[in-house]
Amino acid sequence: MNLKDDPFLKISNSILNPHITEWQKYNKKIIGHYCTYIPEELLYAADLFPFRIRATGHEDTTLADTYMVRFTCSFVRASLDMALRGIYDFLDALLVCNSCDHSRRMFELFDLKVFRRKGFTKQVPRFYIAMPHVITDEGFEWYKREIEELKENLEENFIKRSITDEDLRSSIEIYNKNRALLRKIHELRIIDAPKLTGTEALQISMANASVPKGIANNELRRIFNFLKEKEGIKTEAKRIMIIGSEVDDINFIKLIEDSGAILVSDFLCFGTRNILDDVKLENRNTLLDSIIKRVYYRTSCPRMMDDHIRRLEFLKNEIKNAQIEGVILQRINNCDLYGCENMMLVHELKELNIPILNVDREFYQADTTRLQTRIEAFIEMIS
Ligand code: SF4
Numbered sequence: 001m002n003l004k005d006d007p008f009l010k011i012s013n014s015i016l017n018p019h020i021t022e023w024q025k026y027n028k029k030i031i032g033h034y035c036t037y038i039p040e041e042l043l044y045a046a047d048l049f050p051f052r053i054r055a056t057g058h059e060d061t062t063l064a065d066t067y068m069v070r071f072t073c074s075f076v077r078a079s080l081d082m083a084l085r086g087i088y089d090f091l092d093a094l095l096v097c098n099s100c101d102h103s104r105r106m107f108e109l110f111d112l113k114v115f116r117r118k119g120f121t122k123q124v125p126r127f128y129i130a131m132p133h134v135i136t137d138e139g140f141e142w143y144k145r146e147i148e149e150l151k152e153n154l155e156e157n158f159i160k161r162s163i164t165d166e167d168l169r170s171s172i173e174i175y176n177k178n179r180a181l182l183r184k185i186h187e188l189r190i191i192d193a194p195k196l197t198g199t200e201a202l203q204i205s206m207a208n209a210s211v212p213k214g215i216a217n218n219e220l221r222r223i224f225n226f227l228k229e230k231e232g233i234k235t236e237a238k239r240i241m242i243i244g245s246e247v248d249d250i251n252f253i254k255l256i257e258d259s260g261a262i263l264v265s266d267f268l269c270f271g272t273r274n275i276l277d278d279v280k281l282e283n284r285n286t287l288l289d290s291i292i293k294r295v296y297y298r299t300s301c302p303r304m305m306d307d308h309i310r311r312l313e314f315l316k317n318e319i320k321n322a323q324i325e326g327v328i329l330q331r332i333n334n335c336d337l338y339g340c341e342n343m344m345l346v347h348e349l350k351e352l353n354i355p356i357l358n359v360d361r362e363f364y365q366a367d368t369t370r371l372q373t374r375i376e377a378f379i380e381m382i383s
Contacts (some may be wrong), residue, residue: 003200008219012206019211023049029092035099036274041291045171046159052209054248055079059364067109073102073332075246075363083114097129099303133305147292168287172279178213181220182275190322193232198263199253205270237262238382241324245332260379265322302341326355326382332363355382
């Protein structure tokens with residue numbers, strides 16, 4: 001079997017997949033969300049299927065462009081465009097947090113123009129989580145209150161039952177297992193002869209975000225066992241790490257790997273950043289507190305202020321452990337979070353003497369020739 005033909009990986013190629021239909025067959029609900037700062041364990045404990053919204057393969061933003069100026073991130077516009085075309089009508093609810101201003105406005109438009117539009121029959125509840133931008137104990141209390149309110153709201157208005165400790169415990173176990181499996185697969189990616197390409201790793205991560213985690217765990221176990229026995233990829237390709245804005249477009253990763261590189265690690269929200277930290281069960285915390293703590297204190301993304309040094313330390317270690325030969329920093333045009341973060345990294349990673357390419361791009365494939373030329377030149381330059 002070739003991993004690229006694996007049915008689980010193929011789930012990443014489209015938005016709809018058979019697990020969505022299967023879930024809905026039992027009248028169970030699906031909740032769309034945008035960001036890794038959402039406590040998925042809580043949703044899963046409520047017997048909801050948290051579906052991570054993506055815009056894979058969608059290159060048209062014409063409908064979204066009538067509501068959002070082109071200054072807005074093209075990932076956000078592409079996903080809004082899909083929603084306006086009805087592609088996300090299978091969602092029963094939407095949960096968004098203030099990750100960045102672009103996604104915040106997306107929430108309002110999704111709500112006004114999709115959920116309330118004429119002919120859309122579902123009564124879609126929408127939840128908005130306001131999260132502090134700093135990691136402090138006071139900030140934690142704020143975020144905790146938001147999530148407690150979300151839980152009450154779900155119980156009273158959406159699922160009409162209580163979420164028990166047993167529900168939470170079982171969900172935590174499933175999610176911790178899920179991250180542990182993804183970390184084991186990641187270990188097979190950073191070794192001398194990687195067992196999988198960066199394209200395959202991203203496909204696994206995207207598929208994992210698009211199916212209920214109970215099912216994903218069985219698939220990941222199977223894939224890990226297959227990879228463990230498989231021969232590693234012996235290649236002269238340069239070992240590259242990719243960092244930056246949202247990537248859910250396989251073609252972008254393929255473009256890099258087709259230019260003489262192999263992506264052996266990343267720091268992306270559809271990637272390693274989301275699998276580093278687990279929910280820790282401690283007697284002094286309630287189960288819900290433990291879930292909230294993981295989300296709030298975990299290895300952060302640049303939406304969190306004053307935590308850049310922690311992210312930098314992770315990157316330096318990962319560059320060493322994965323024997324990275326070059327770093328690609330990429331930013332979707334007008335993504336201000338990664339605009340600043342990537343520029344800081346350009347300076348701070350210099351002390352490692354590692355070649356760095358800093359590129360701006362659109363979410364979808366645009367100006368591919370220019371991008372490809374720059375990436376090829378960069379890879380060639382790495383001695
Ligand atoms: S890529 Fe940047 S601008 Fe776009 S949604 Fe993510 S953080 Fe926001």
